[in-house]
Amino acid sequence: TNAVTATELTKTYGTGDTRVSALRGVSLAVPSGQFLAIMGPSGSGKSTLLHCLAGLDRATSGQVRINDEELGGLRDGRLTRLRRDAVGFVFQSFNLLPTLSAAENILLPLRLAGRRPDREWLDRVIDLLGLADRMHHRPNQLSGGQQQRVAVARALITRPAVVFADEPTGNLDSRSGAEVLSLLRASVRELGQTVVMVTHDPKAASYADQVVFLADGVIVDRLTHPTPETVL
Ligand code: ADP
Ligand code: ADP
Numbered sequence: 001t002n003a004v005t006a007t008e009l010t011k012t013y014g015t016g017d018t019r020v021s022a023l024r025g026v027s028l029a030v031p032s033g034q035f036l037a038i039m040g041p042s043g044s045g046k047s048t049l050l051h052c053l054a055g056l057d058r059a060t061s062g063q064v065r066i067n068d069e070e071l072g073g074l075r076d077g078r079l080t081r082l083r084r085d086a087v088g089f090v091f092q093s094f095n096l097l098p099t100l101s102a103a104e105n106i107l108l109p110l111r112l113a114g115r116r117p118d119r120e121w122l123d124r125v126i127d128l129l130g131l132a133d134r135m136h137h138r139p140n141q142l143s144g145g146q147q148q149r150v151a152v153a154r155a156l157i158t159r160p161a162v163v164f165a166d167e168p169t170g171n172l173d174s175r176s177g178a179e180v181l182s183l184l185r186a187s188v189r190e191l192g193q194t195v196v197m198v199t200h201d202p203k204a205a206s207y208a209d210q211v212v213f214l215a216d217g218v219i220v221d222r223l224t225h226p227t228p229e230t231v232l
Helices: 046-053 076-086 102-112 119-129 144-156 174-191
Strands: 002-013 020-031 035-039 061-066 087-090 162-166 195-198 210-215 218-224
Touching: 002 046, 020 046, 020 061, 020 210, 020 218, 035 046, 035 174, 046 061, 046 162, 046 195, 076 087, 087 144, 102 144, 119 144, 119 174, 144 162, 144 174, 162 174, 174 195
Parallel strands: 035 195, 035 210, 087 162, 162 195
Antiparallel strands: 002 020, 002 061, 210 218
């Protein structure tokens, strides 16, 4: 079964002379438990696609399904709940709350949703994260790579249908970036997580099971079982 599907997705910004077609008919499917990377040059529509897939933005036409729920048919309130319950996010800039400890940051999505932590899931996520001795540190006491790994754990904590990551290694050196990618990869392998990541880094994309290449709002190439060499 597919965790996410997009069918003939289009997205147009603006009207008249300022009209920009950011997506011009994009279809893709991410099987549950797989890792998809979206690549392409700047302005090709990667962020727009990620935002439409994640329900952060509504497509102009076409369909997005997360766990067989069609996002276009949902009212705003229902879409907000789906984002909260079924989707996890990792941003380029970590976005941890500075006054909270690592552990408090990780638990925050559950608190906001009024949910109790599932002890077993929590233990598995913390175990995978491998920062047990840093759980009471605040973000500014952690390295960039450690902060982003905490952000990945925070995205996983609600056991979402999909984790979306927008250039998660964009602000990191290659070693820290590799640690973040290994954690995302491990979440797929060990937890069966579904991950969708935007990146312009071929090495990052090589951690995925599947890569789609965007240019001018359309998919121009697809690759399965990428390696750093084949992605280039
Ligand atoms: P990428 O993430 O690959 O850099 P984007 O999805 O950010 O590409 O942008 C795709 C196209 O849509 C670009 O031409 C960009 O300028 C345009 N675009 C993106 N967001 C908006 C917006 N909010 N309003 C108008 N144009 C936008
Ligand atoms: P990225 O592609 O790394 O997310 P961008 O600088 O392309 O960063 O976009 C940052 C924000 O600005 C996004 O929310 C995007 O939708 C918006 N944006 C991008 N291009 C335009 C544009 N031409 N007009 C208005 N908003 C834009």
